[in-house]
Amino acid sequence: MADASKGTGDGPAKPLPKLPIPGRRNILITSALPYVNNVPHLGNIIGCVLSADVFARYCRLRGYNAIYICGTDEYGTATETKAMEENCSPKEICDKWMARAAVLVVNSRSCQLCLLACWHLGVPDGANKSGPWIGFHDVEENPYYRKYLLFSCPAMNQQQATYHAIHKEVYKWFDISFDEFGRTSTSQQTEVCQAIFQKLFENNWLSENTMQQLYCDTCERFLADRFVEGICPTPECNYGSARGDQCEKCGKLLNPTELMDPKCKACRTAPRIRDTDHLFLELPLLKDKLEEYINNMSVVGGWSQNAIQATHAWLKEGLKARCITRDLKWGVPVPHEKYKDKVFYVWFDAPIGYISITSCYTSEWEQWWKNPENVELYQFMGKDNVPFHTVMFPSTLLGTGEDWTLMKTISVTEYLNYESGQGYNSIIPNAPNPEAHAKTKILADKVGAYVEQYIDAMEKVKLKQGLKTAMSISSEGNFYLQDNQFWKLYKEDPTSCAIVMKTSVGIVYLLATLLEPFMPSFSIEVLTQLNLYPNAQPSLCDEKGDIDRAKCPWNILPSGHKIGTPQPLFKELKDEDVELFREKFAGSQADRLVKAEAEAKKIADQVKDMSVSDGKGKKRKQNKPASELKLKSEPEISISRLDIRVGLVTKVQKHPDADSLYIEEIDVGEASTRTVVSGLVNHIPLQEMQNRKVCVLCNLKPATMRGVKSHAMVLAASSEAKVKVIYFHEFI
Numbered sequence: 085m086a087d088a089s090k091g092t093g094d095g096p097a098k099p100l101p102k103l104p105i106p107g108r109r110n111i112l113i114t115s116a117l118p119y120v121n122n123v124p125h126l127g128n129i130i131g132c133v134l135s136a137d138v139f140a141r142y143c144r145l146r147g148y149n150a151i152y153i154c155g156t157d158e159y160g161t162a163t164e165t166k167a168m169e170e171n172c173s174p175k176e177i178c179d180k181w182m183a184r185a186a187v188l189v190v191n192s193r194s195c196q197l198c199l200l201a202c203w204h205l206g207v208p209d210g211a212n213k214s215g216p217w218i219g220f221h222d223v224e225e226n227p228y229y230r231k232y233l234l235f236s237c238p239a240m241n242q243q244q245a246t247y248h249a250i251h252k253e254v255y256k257w258f259d260i261s262f263d264e265f266g267r268t269s270t271s272q273q274t275e276v277c278q279a280i281f282q283k284l285f286e287n288n289w290l291s292e293n294t295m296q297q298l299y300c301d302t303c304e305r306f307l308a309d310r311f312v313e314g315i316c317p318t319p320e321c322n323y324g325s326a327r328g329d330q331c332e333k334c335g336k337l338l339n340p341t342e343l344m345d346p347k348c349k350a351c352r353t354a355p356r357i358r359d360t361d362h363l364f365l366e367l368p369l370l371k372d373k374l375e376e377y378i379n380n381m382s383v384v385g386g387w388s389q390n391a392i393q394a395t396h397a398w399l400k401e402g403l404k405a406r407c408i409t410r411d412l413k414w415g416v417p418v419p420h421e422k423y424k425d426k427v428f429y430v431w432f433d434a435p436i437g438y439i440s441i442t443s444c445y446t447s448e449w450e451q452w453w454k455n456p457e458n459v460e461l462y463q464f465m466g467k468d469n470v471p472f473h474t475v476m477f478p479s480t481l482l483g484t485g486e487d488w489t490l491m492k493t494i495s496v497t498e499y500l501n502y503e504s505g506q507g508y509n510s511i512i513p514n515a516p517n518p519e520a521h522a523k524t525k526i527l528a529d530k531v532g533a534y535v536e537q538y539i540d541a542m543e544k545v546k547l548k549q550g551l552k553t554a555m556s557i558s559s560e561g562n563f564y565l566q567d568n569q570f571w572k573l574y575k576e577d578p579t580s581c582a583i584v585m586k587t588s589v590g591i592v593y594l595l596a597t598l599l600e601p602f603m604p605s606f607s608i609e610v611l612t613q614l615n616l617y618p619n620a621q622p623s624l625c626d627e628k629g630d631i632d633r634a635k636c637p638w639n640i641l642p643s644g645h646k647i648g649t650p651q652p653l654f655k656e657l658k659d660e661d662v663e664l665f666r667e668k669f670a671g672s673q674a675d676r677l678v679k680a681e682a683e684a685k686k687i688a689d690q691v692k693d694m695s696v697s698d699g700k701g702k703k704r705k706q707n708k709p710a711s712e713l714k715l716k717s718e719p720e721i722s723i724s725r726l727d728i729r730v731g732l733v734t735k736v737q738k739h740p741d742a743d744s745l746y747i748e749e750i751d752v753g754e755a756s757t758r759t760v761v762s763g764l765v766n767h768i769p770l771q772e773m774q775n776r777k778v779c780v781l782c783n784l785k786p787a788t789m790r791g792v793k794s795h796a797m798v799l800a801a802s803s804e805a806k807v808k809v810i811y812f813h814e815f816i
Contacts, residue, residue, distance in 0.1 A: 101151075101263075101445050101446035101448075102149060102150075102151050102263065103446065103448055103451050103452075104149065104451050104452060104455055104458050104459055105149050106458065108148070108149045109143075109146075109148040109149065109460070110148075110149045110150075110452075110455075110458055110459045110460065111143050111148050111149070111150040111151075111459070111460050111462060112150075112151060112153070112442075112452050112453075112459050112460065112461045112462070112489065113136050113139060113140050113143070113150060113151065113152045113153065113462045113463075113464070114136070114152075114153050114154065114438045114461070114462075114463050114464065115132040115133045115135070115136035115137075115152075115154045115463075115464040115465065116132045116463075116464065116465035116466065116469050117154065117155055117156060117157040117268065117434055117437050117438075118133075118154075118156060118157065118251060119156070119157050119160075119162065120156040120157060120158045120163065120178055120251065120267070129254075129255070129258055129260075132464040132465050132466055132495075133154065133255065133260055133464075134258075134260070135464050135495055135547055136152060136154070136462075136464035136495075137152065137260045137261055137601075138547050138601040138602050139462060139464070139495070139542070139545055139547065139601065140152040140261055140601075141261060141600055141601035141604060142542045142550075142601040145597065145600060145601065145622065145623060145624045145625075146539075146624060146625060146629070147623075147625060147629055151263040151264070151442075151445070151452070152261060152262050152263050152264075153262070153263065153264050153266075153438055153441050153442050153445065154255075154262055154264075154265050154266075154441070155264070155265055155266035155267050155268065155437060155441045156178075156251050156266075156267045156268070157268050157430070157434045157437060158178045158267055158268050158269040159268055159269065159414060159415040159416065159427070159428075159430055159433060159434070160412075160414070160415065160430040160434075161308040161309065161310045161311070161410075161412065161430075162310065163177055163178065163414055164308070164412055164413065164414045165308075165310045165311065165349070167414070168311075168349070168350055174413075174414035175269065175414075178267075178269055251265075252265050259604055259605060261604075263445060264441055264442065264444060264445035265441075266437075266440070266441035266444045266445070267437075267441070268433070268434065268437040268440065268441075270440060270444065272440040272441075272443045272444055273416060273433070273436065273437060273440035274416050274417070275440075275443075276436055276439050276440045276443060277416045277428060277432075277433050277436045277440070278416065278417075278419045280436060280480060280481075280484055281408075281418070281419065281428070282419065283483070283484035283485065283486065284365065284480070284483045284484060285420070287483060287484070287485055289365060289366050289369060289370060289483040290363050290364065290365060290366065290408075291363070291364045291366050291405060292361055292362070292363060292364070293361070293362060293364055293405070293407075294359050294360070294361050294362075295359070295360055295361075295362055295407070296341065296357050296358070296359060296360075297340070297357070297358065297359075297360050297411065298312055298328070298340050298341065298346060298355040298356070298357060298358075299355055299356055299357070299358035299360075300348040300350070300351065300353060300355045301353070301355075301356065302348065302351045302353045303348060303350050303351055305411065306358070306360055306411035307328070307340065307348060307349075307355055308328070308410065308411070308412060309327065309328035309329035309339075309340055310327055310328060310329060310349070311328070311348065311349045311350065312327070312328035312340040312343060312346050312347070312348065312349065312355065313325050313326065313327060313328070313343070313346070313347050313349050314326060314328075314343030314344055314345050314346035314347060315343060315344040315345050316331040316333065316334060316336065316338070316343070316344075317338070317342050317343065317344055318331065318334050318336050320334075321333055321334040321336070326338065326343060328340030328343060328346070341357060360411060361422070361423075362407045362408075362409045362410075362423075362426070363407070363408050363409045363418070363420070363423060364405040364406060364407050364408065365405065365406050365408050365432070365476075365479065365480065365483070366405050367403040367404060367405060367406055367475070367476075367479055368402075368403045368404065368405065370403075370479045370482060370483055371399075371403050373479075373482045373483075374403075374475065374478060374479050374482060375399065377478055377482065377490060378395060378399075378474065378478075381490065381491065381492060382395070384492065385491070385492040385493035385494070386493060386544045386545075387474075387493065387494055388494070388495070388496055390467060390470075390496055391470050391474065391494045391496050394467065394470040394471060394474070395470065395471065395474040395475060398471050398475050399475075403475075406431070406476065407429060408428055408429050408431075408432040409423055409426045409427070409428060409429060410426060410427055410428070410429050410430075411425075411426055412426070412427050413427070414427065415427025415428055415430070415433065416428045416433050431472055431476060432476075432480065435472060435473065435476070435477040435480070436480075438463075439453050452489065453488060453489050454486060454487055454488055454489065455489055456487060456488065456489045456490065459489045460492045460493070461489050461490065461491045461492050461493075462491075462492065462493045462494075462495065462545060463491050463493070463494050463495070464494075464495045465494070465495075465496065466496065467496050470494065470496060473491060473494060474491070474494060477491075478490055478491065493544075493545050495545040495547070510646050510647045510648070510649075511644060511645070511646055511647075512585070512586055512589055512641055512642070512643055512644065512645045512646075512647065513581075513582035513585055513586060513643060514582060514586075514643040514644075515579075515582045515583040515585075515586040515587070515638055515643065516579065516582075516583075518583045518586070518587060518636075518638040521580060521583045521584075523564065523567065523568055524564075524583055524584065524587050524638070527560060527561075527564045527587065527591075527637075528587075528635060528636060528637065528638075530560050531557055531560065531591070531594070531634070531635065531637060532634065532635035534553050534554075534556055534557045534560070535557075535594075535598075535624075535631060535634045535635065537549075537553045538550050538553040538554055538557075538598055539624075539631070541553060542601075547602075550598075550601075551599075551602055554595065554598040554599055554602075557591065557594065557595060557598065558595055561588065561591040561592075561595070564584075564587075564588070564591075565584070565588050568580070568584045570584050570585065570588075583638065586638045586641070586643065587637050587638040589614070589640075589641050589647070590636075590637030590638055590639070590640035590641055591637050592610060592614065593610075593611075593614060593616075593622075593637075593640050593641060594634055594637055594640065595610070596610035596611055596614075596622055597622040597623065597624050598624070600622045606653065607622055609653060610653070612648060613647065613648045613649065613650055613651065614641070614647050614648060615645070615646055615647050615648040725783075726781060726783065727781065727782040727783035728779055728780065728781055728782070728799070729752045729753065729779075729780050729782055730752075730777050730778070730779060730780070731750040731751055731752040731753075731758070731777070731778055731779075731780040731796075732750065732751040732775070732776075732777055733748050733749070733750050733773055733774060733775060733776050733777075733778060734749050734750065734751050734757055734775070735748065735749040735757075735774075736748045736749075736770060736773040736774050737770075738765060738770070739761065739789075739790055739792065741790045741791060742789070742790045743765065744763050744765045744766055745761055745762065745763055745765060745789060745790065746761070746762050746763075746764055746765055746770070746773060747759065747760075747761055747792055748760045748761075748762065748773065748798065750778070750780055750796065750798075752780055752782055752796070758780075758782070758795045758796050759792065759793065759794065759795055760780070760794050760795060760796045760797065760798055761787075761789040761790075761792050761793075761794035762794075762797070762798045762800075764798070764800065764809065767800075767808075768800075768808075768809055772809075773809070776809070778798050778799070778809055779798070779799040780796050780797065780798060780799065781796060781797040781799055782796045784796060784797055
């Protein structure tokens with residue numbers, strides 16, 4: 085399996101790049117490039133990355149010569165907007181020094197989707213994953229949360245990390261088997277993108293046209309959609325901070341010129357409408373070439389019905405010339421004197437990222453991308469990206485006149501949903517003449533048919549059907565084992581019992597093999613318990629590519645082989661757990677953040693309402709109205725019971741999901757630092773918190789705030805005018 089990272093110094097060396105091999109099936113796999121500004125969450129991974137990984141692993145099981153390519157899409161308006169907000173360059177946004185990292189909260193038993201994620205990760209219940217990741221934790225003080233998985237990006241523990249690095253580390257931790265995970269802000273992207281443009285220009289597939297766009301005289305620049313804010317024109321909305329592309333309040337899609345009272349987001353002055361020239365790709369002129377490709381490849385590649393419908397919807401509406409340039413600074417420069425101050429539109433340059441990232445993988449990238457006779461291209465994405473991969477990207481490549489490897493099969497991922505639905509010692513026994521055992525012969529026939537169905541589904545990239553078929557074999561195996569009543573055979577018919585046991589062990593190996601593309605860590609655990617890993621890797625076929633042994637499960641493992649120690653692989657998901665997680669994860673992410681914020685405020689209010697005594701039974705006077713004084717039944721805290729220490733803030737960062745919270749790592753003289761969440765963003769500058777000695781209350785019950793557990797409290801003093809942290813040097 086290829087790793088997403090490159091070997092360095094004393095790290096593992098990166099495997100030599102694979103190239104197409106004559107006479108073999110050579111498969112090039114891509115998944116849609118995630119936008120760099122977004123920290124990847126489970127939806128991104130399930131959406132296309134995991135599906136592509138499943139198929140890549142299946143290809144390797146079959147002995148195909150396959151590579152899996154992905155990376156971060158780093159150009160476009162969103163990055164430039166973010167850079168403007170943070171007063172730095174777009175490149176610094178992608179490469180910025182940051183302590184912020186990805187925090188994904190995924191329930192361990194909420195649905196089949198989450199189960200698949202946990203199985204894919206191979207994190208056992210109650211155990212910590214090695215490295216900087218946090219595994220399962222019991223949050224006993226808040227039964228609402230019960231058990232959950234907190235996935236924290238390894239980049240969180242680095243002072244210097246990039247958005248690209250976060251993506252890379254998250255996917256690496258999920259064991260996604262990229263052969264190359266690259267990025268689009270490279271010299272290779274510029275070279276490939278500009279070369280394709282030159283061919284289109286030489287072949288007269290481009291045209292010029294004039295557009296009207298808002299221009300800011302103060303900033304001396306044309307304003308992209310997201311650089312403009314104004315009043316939403318929808319009468320029942322009138323939201324005052326609607327963006328030039330969409331109103332976030334009512335959701336209506338907009339053009340910047342539709343906004344009332346538009347303002348430049350940077351300087352807040354009113355822009356004016358001004359003409360600007362752009363280059364367009366003449367899709368109508370390429371229609372015949374495109375339709376020939378679509379009509380042929382949609383059949384040969386077995387495109388899904390939703391992909392075909394989305395593609396034909398574009399064709400039915402009539403292809404229009406599409407603008408390929410933008411008035412931005414961040415992107416691939418247009419190699420044309422008249423348009424040298426413009427960059428390519430992201431829809432044009434982002435799919436070319438697949439090619440440029442492959443060129444980073446191997447200098448002989450053309451063997452993959454200009455070799456349609458020997459290479460099959462499989463592309464994975466969400467449904468919104470379909471027209472860009474079935475219409476725009478093929479048109480771009482067809483227009484060059486070169487012999488490109490065009491997409492054969494497109495996979496538009498569907499989400500997986502939950503809610504449908506004693507013996508021998510460790511030595512595998514000898515099992516003579518298993519074909520004569522009636523129930524075993526029936527099982528073998530069924531399993532053989534299922535394996536053929538599985539291969540047929542996986543070859544057509546019907547991954548959900550492949551998984552369902554594999555689980556059908558599991559059901560047949562369970563029925564076979566129970567129907568034979570092996571516990572009786574053990575005493576009454578040892579020969580038949582040996583056949584049943586040897587066949588059942590073969591079914592276990594077969595299942596581990598069939599499920600490896602979906603749950604690689606699960607398969608490794610099964611092979612470990614069978615005492616096969618790491619000496620043997622799961623394989624569905626022999627050296628010649630034949631799958632006949634799968635139809636004779638009793639022959640898969642030899643007699644006399646000693647298996648390892650069996651252990652439970654999964655825990656039962658009870659009805660009450662399902663109901664708990666349904667309640668916990670209902671609604672949108674925004675709804676859940678509001679709920680978490682309310683809970684954090686509740687905890688803070690509880691701490692605020694506690695009274696403090698001087699240790700002699702006398703309560704200190706509180707400067708609070710009588711209506712806010714605590715009830716007599718509330719707990720009293722004595723100063724003598726407070727564990728207050730001087731701690732050194734070794735690292736501080738803003739909470740990724742709360743604008744008013746810091747996350748600090750504080751050394752309080754223990755073996756490891758304590759993670760502390762404090763609401764000091766609006767009161768204390770971040771630079772003043774770094775490397776300061778502060779007073780820390782260490783024996784508070786841990787509290788979870790916006791998904792991060794706080795294990796202490798930084799002490800601060802407040803007045804009506806301001807809040808001030810109590811630094812240790814103030815007492816010296």
